[in-house]
Amino acid sequence: MATPHHRLTNVCSALMLAVALPATAQQTSNDSDNTILPDEIITVVAHRQARALSEVAGTVSVLSDAELERDLVFNASDLIRYEMGVELDDTTHRFGYSGFRIRGVGGNRTAIVVDQVAIADRFAVGSFSDTGRGLLDLGLANRVEILRGPASTLYGSDALGGVVAVQTLQPEDVLTTEHQGTRVRLGYGSDADRGYGRVATALSSGNHSLLMAAAVSHNDEVEAKGLEGDQLDPQKTVQRAALLKWHYLTDQGELKLSFDALREQRDSQIKHSLGTGRQASTTALSGDDERYEWRAILSFDSAATAFYDQGQWRVFLQQAQTQQNSFEERGRLAEPVSIFRGFRYDYSNYGAAADLEFETQLLGLSQRIGYGFEWSQAEVWDERDAWQFNQVTQQTTKTLLGETFPLRDFPRSKIQELGLYLHDEIKLWRGGPTVSPGLRYEYYDLATQADELFDLRYPNTAVTDLTHTAWLPKLGVLWPLGPQAEWFAQYARGYRAPPFADVNVGLYYPQFRVLAIANPDLKPERGYTFETGLRWRAKNTELTLTGYHNRFSDFIDSRAAQGFDPQQQLLIFQSVNRDKVVIEGLELSWKQQWNRRWESQLWLDYSQGEDRTTGQDVASVSPPSMLAEVNYAAPSGAWETRFILRAQQGQKQLYNVDDEALYAAPGYATMDWLVQWFPSHQLQVGAGVFNLADRKYWNPIQVGNYPQDDPIIPIMAAAGRHVKATVNYRF
Template identity: 80%
Template sequence: MALPAAAQQISSEATEEIRPDEIITVVAHRQARAVSEVAGTVSVISDAELERDLVFNASDLIRYEMGVELDDSSNRFGYSGFRIRGVGGNRTAVVVDQVAIADRFAVGSFSDTGRGLLDLGLANRVEILRGPASTLYGSDALGGVVAVHTLVAEDVLTTPQHGTRVRLGFGSDADRAYGRVATALSSGQHSFLLAGAASSRAESEAQGLTEAERDPQDIEQTGALLKWQYASTYGELQLSFDALREERETQVRHSLGSGRQASTTALRGDDERYEWRSILSFNSSATQFYDRGEWRVFFQQSQTRQDSYEERGRLAQPLSIYRGFRYDYSNYGLAADLEYDTVFAGLQQRIGYGFEWSQAEVWDERDAWQFNQSTQESTKTLLGETFPLRDFPRSEISELGLYLHDEIRLWQGGPTLSPGVRYEYYDLATQQDSLFQSRYPDTEVTDLTHTAWLPKLGLLWPVSTNAEWFAQYARGYRAPPFADVNVGLYYPQFRVLAIANPDLKPERGYTFETGLRWRSIDTQLSATLYHNRFSDFIDSRAAQGFDPQRQLLIFQSVNRDQVIIEGVELRWQQQWHPNWASEFWLDYSDGEDRATGQSLPSLSPPSLLADVTYQASSGDWETRLILRAQKGQKQLYDADNAPLFAAPGYATLDWLVQWFPSHQLQLGAGVFNLTDRRYWSTAQVGNYPQDDPILPLMAAPGRHVRATLNYRF
């Protein structure tokens, strides 16, 4: 169908505005935009940058991203999610091909699902949107969005008909080996992609520790991606399937003989996570209702199995203890992102609208037994808990989001105003669960329904042809998680009971952000200021005091007061000479918990990155020297006013080299932490006591090397 003349003119002008050398982002508007058109802060990490930075996993991905960190506070269970401007965990959305992945769930010391992050070898681009983004992404986007885009056939094809890419890698920091093969075929209107990746690694090195002092680990990960695309006059149809399996075997040594494990002589973990996802999407040609549109149907499932085996050999009667944890999450839904170019009231506009409906089912189960080696007796009751049991009743979560946003150009060459709003519906329904009811007969459960209106307003003002000023206000939202609304916790031995909270409020965020971007042929500058206010943060299973009627100590998830986070980000990229370039990036943030008046352990101290690059005139090799530095963490305290570990400041150097012997072959190598400095990531250790035995293991690796090979044919 032909577009109206006005719409054709707008579409043509929009295409002309995106210069060939500009970076394109999708995450900010759910439609393609040049970064210069976005009233906000977005990082786009391309496939070339993934190879250039020697990226193997999620921690490598954000190594050179200021203001973004990885939640990884355990040496056993893996990543918990991304932390953006001090807000992390389940409060930051992670989406793969526009489909949000499962949240993390953790209970106790032996059960933690982490968050399944697709093997980055199967990705061709990652985008990071900073700040609350619930207007477009709904619940869980309180802190921002990390969007992973997987490979498509076009990324792999070296001729019009076929292509293959091979990537191999090695890292000495964890005896890491990595391999990926992707092949693509194209014939007429059809194209196919098949990709597989595998990696193996041991425990990460920690500067200052010998191999005998670390917790031995053996981690195996495999991933697969399959895509079929069909191009027709009506649009492009794509069917994709990806799967990831991770197995971890860990011998926990660091905590033996101390604290709760004072009598423990051996502790081993055997963990496995499996997830898969299928997406059917249709990128539609223009219709009378929209000019650009994507429709998608998706289904995904993740399963976690974690087994712990403990020997308490220091007791008068030695014990063998087994703990098992199972977690299952399945999710399906339907969504559409549509966009229409029009002229209304004499103003050029791009109207975006869409919806996302999803339904998820989730359950967990913990099992355990204890064997007395002296009496040869066994029991399934530990610390007053009788197993098996659930930590929450089987639950079903339904969500519906409807959004509308507009980009209104007030006059030709002038500012663009971007209002938007989302209606969010969230429903948590508990299912009939005989196991939960039998274990917690006195625990009341509740269903929960919430609705919210989530507005945003952006302004983008071109100062000149090479510069723009932007400002935006946005509201974030996170619905109460199922495990906080209904909890199963009853220790009769200690007279402890957790109760549901039907009045639990959603967490909310409010952000104001403003910045200036300027660029020329050789220079790019940007400065951003932001002020984030969060309210009703959920404190999980908080102590509520002693109930004289029940004669029990009551725990309940409750809302807490406001949290304020403010910061500034400065970035300068300069091409000094055809062979020499540099980058300087400064990140400063500060925050306060208004309830306690204390600084936030989730915020990192001021940090900077400086990168100097030399590229040979021949273009067949380049070398980079990268400085990363961070100020020491402020002294922090726990709820009992006991001091927490404060990570000291550090400065470390990385040296990276890329060599292109031919158009088909690329070799990369790097030496990381050249100065062999001992340091910690504040995102990993911010909540640990000063004397926690895990702290030495959480130190970053000392000097180590990494090498990659990329071959296309």
């Protein structure tokens, strides 16, 4: 290992855990015995119960509704624009958002929950099928919390890298009087000629309250610096979302019913790759994609009982459906052909959960004990269809590259998961440390269903059912160092069960003599995180320093080549486990209030990753980066302005499995200028100029897996100088 690694490991072992967040919390004393002060920032994601950030032995970002408006957030890209160590997984313009990457761990390894319910995982196969991950339109979100690092003790499988928790609007967020309120938001962004609108209305009478909200957005293809409009891949995207909530307050607690729905349509033309590589003979390629999802949640926020002081019970049902159609013209062939490819993916999920908590005295020690369960059952299936029409012979075939359509990539599958968790916060003595042990039992069962289509297409492919159990511990320590500082430390274990599409694979190309086989011995992926840091605050200063060391083992390599089987005369592919990956880093945040008008903030992020098997750097880990902000607020409070500098070091040279050089994004620095104007208590106007210097740059994560000469690289560049504006009105 290189010397910098040893230095970093030594620093991490000496540092202490802190929440790397520009916190605005004020605290007079750490002896308040679980009392949350009015000005403290509250988080729910860290313990599944409300806590002040000063009580959390973990790294959490909390983005309130006011911050979402202040940062001109339209979508997921805007959401994490100023979040150090958090990025989007997107590597293509066509299929939309595929999830979040936290501290170098992304894909389905980062849990995304909406109103405490986990959304569907992403599934992708080939170049024409990718479900992405349906993120509820952020116009209907009122709060987003990001928990960094393995969180499987509380959130089970898929929380290997962390958790992004979205809370949608509540009636009380919209009410402006005792009985009613309305919020209207309009927005525009020139980077994709995007328009956005949202309206939310709330009514309250007696013990009942009702919320109705809807949002719609429309945008064209995202601009890329250095390219004209006819050099981009044209795309039209329309997204519509709706939210309905009813709350009923009783003597026993509050009953809540929520329903949300999202429909997204994308029409794309893929021009960048025409005439190159596998599409050397292609003269036209377009996509018509649609995603629809809905979710219903019935929850009960219970008053105290003999078994707990507070808690939430909930049942839920959700469905997501993806339909993607691709149309290709291969006009450069001697006999031109037209090709259609269709892909459908259906996901349905229902379950029940409870999060409960009580305070007690045991062995003379003050304790807060949280416990609960999560049970869910999901059913998934996909289907691909295709045909090819020969324009000369006028013949149509449903066999392409040896595959006969329709077909499935995996048999219909049912997944059952059960998690039981218990955690405690034990205050050892007044003013002393709080120790937070936790443990979860996780049960995962994958069962294949009878599937005539899969059996017909892959008669020689064996499938397997899979059952795994795991014990997932964590241990945190929070030690006040006087009234102005805390020391944090945490150990946590992460876990991700083997996905259905990796256990059972449908892949057989007879003309290429290729066969994929199931792997009944596939192990879960596991992660181990160690965090330590300090947080210090004074009247006008807040400083946080965090170090972390994450180890991951048994990462799943999907459909990896296993060599040639002389008995079957076939090249065998199988999903297998790989050895250890280590990711470690440092995070620093500093916030300074210079006077009543001027404020500055600084964030620094340094991380590195190594595949211990190959000794290579991990491509999913971003280069070091920084963000600096200067904020000026007018004495009247009628407006404020912010200048934000973002900078990132260039990506190291990386190579693929064939030792071919991948594209290494150069370093960059860009400036944004944002303004908020408050003409009245009811009206707020925001505007921003982004990439003020009109720089050309790339996000390393989005382009890091492409060859250096891939034609997609130019269109993946970030937008040049562009503007955004919003108007928010309440009445």
